[in-house]
Amino acid sequence: MGPTMDIYIMLGLNALNGVASLFLLCVGLAIIFGMMKIVNLAHGEFIMLGAYATVVSTNAGVNIWISMLVISPLFVGVVGLVIERLLIRHLYGRLIDSMLATWGLSLLITGIITTIFGNTIKGVQTPLGSFSVGQYSSSYYNLFIFAMALVVMAIVFVVMRFTRFGMIARATMQNPGMSAALGINPDRVYMLTFAAGAGLTGLAGGLIAPVAGITPGMGAAYVAKAFITVVGGGTSIITGTISAASLFGTIDQIGSYLTTPVYGQVIVFTTAIVLIRLLPQGISGRFFKGQL
């Protein structure tokens, strides 16, 4: 294996990691936006809450895996549930109002976390070690993120496609009136779907905690990319998010490697603009119509 082969392997791994992180960071938003048409501008703050949940519980002595995989999603899921009851449920069908309200919510959450933990950088140690490919090395944690993306993908697919709750949820999103006529309580379905989306976002926050700089304002760095990916992906939760995350994640990593990190970002945003111009319904609106 020569040095050129090594760099291709590394670039492949970087791209996989970029795609997997992006997918994890977006899937919760895809559920909330794609299914419920709520533009949740507090998405970045849900990620931040997940990261803080992991940091706080790990520093309090909880095993880091339990913090990331159990505490973060549960905590943010419960926060999502409360927020849905208090705020979001009044805003279904009111797109602009929901944007304004969730933007205010994002400021509130940032403010609360700043007040409690201060405006400084927090973090936990990255678990697992590193491995090398020739002169390059990478972290096993990157592979773990990729594995987690596959697991989340599988769980969302199975729940949506094969369980009764998934069927009810999809039916309610398509036609709440008809679902209600059939004896389903749409209010409850919305509540649980929002909480599930929030929980998945919390999981993503927990998972990036060991490799991110954690501050109350960190959500801002993720929210734009998450929205571009979800809008670029279209309404299909899984196929849409996977295809858009694959496209943008790969372009970001390879583009940054071949040019500079600055142009890497320019290339991503240019691609997004062209994509949304050509496919206003997103990738899944054109190629995977009607799929999950």
Next chain:
Amino acid sequence: MKLSRRNFLKRSTVLSATALTAPMILREPAAAAGKPILLGSLLDLSGGLAASGVPMKYALELAVAEINAGGGLLGRPVKIVGYDTQSNIQLYSQYAQQLALKDRVDVVHGGITSASREAIRPTFDRFRILYFYNVLYEGGVCDRNTFCTGTTPAQTVQKLVPYAMDLAKGKTAYIIAADYNYGQITAKWMTKYVQDNGGKVLETDFFPLDVTNFGSAISKIQAAKPDLLLSALVGGNHTAFYRQWQSAGMKGQIPIASTTFGLVNEPETLAPDVSNGIVGAYGYFQELDTPASKKFVADIKKAHPDTPYISELASATYEGVNLWAEGVRKAGSIDRMKVIEALESGISFDGPSGKVSLDHATHHTTRNAYLAKVEDKKWDVLETFKNVAPSDTASVCNLIKNPNDNKQYIIEL
């Protein structure tokens, strides 16, 4: 007495009339003696830069409280008129105008990033308000109305680079920096000092402030195989680099020297195996064990026990306010031009970082610089450089010869 509606109205009218006129009566004789001198402050106390701005505010308040406890300046108390710029450049421009036109302050201390300084400096030039910028920065500002009291690359980077090259036992360096004026210009200085020491910069990469994934950057560094990594990364998102670097097994493989790491509280919050061994050079570290430094840290911690880290940002702010106060005392007036002339006459102040003297030609400071290495969540101060002159700015800026000069010189390589 019963309080009827009519009575109440009558009396409250009288009261409010007294309340309105009373200050007028009191203010007249006070104007001569006790009317406060207004010190404007523009610092980010919320948003991404708050961890930098909050300790600066504490230092500013400490300096002003001490001045007032000592009887104020020219027999008048000093009053802070402060605004929280919320890590938002637009608010800097807006509040700068407000300080100049509405509050009519006598001096302004403030600005954190170089971007914020360049947003407000022209405003204070235009409205003739004396301006102090108390932050380490890339150097080169040449403006008679502005005093820069923090360190510049000739005082820190010049010491840092040869030390780090020695440590790395090699001549090649790779620079990673934040993508705005501070990072861009600091990277040039890093390149200059690497070349001056017989080394070579393999590559320089700039990162927008919202980059969080450094996977491809780390692969690029591994491909280039430098002996040394120089970092001018800025902000919370960029600390992710150090963790991803460590998790990729690179920690200890290539030494890191930084002009920004540890200005907030990174050594304290990152795990020791992420931060140990990173080298930095600043005008002040809270670990300095001189009596002045210990007192400064104790005073700030006494008022604000939860202060994260007291860095050069706080010490230079404290020293900046005191230098200005010395200038006012010497001028015997608050008139801007008289104060500038007094400040140019060789004012110095013994602060927490040691003796700080204002230089007439550059309006920068000659001050001590310190070199330190992170060891177990703290800075271990290794070397002290006494009375280092701002020679970078001095090579391009001479306000004695050209008092009307007004620009920021940028190093050409």
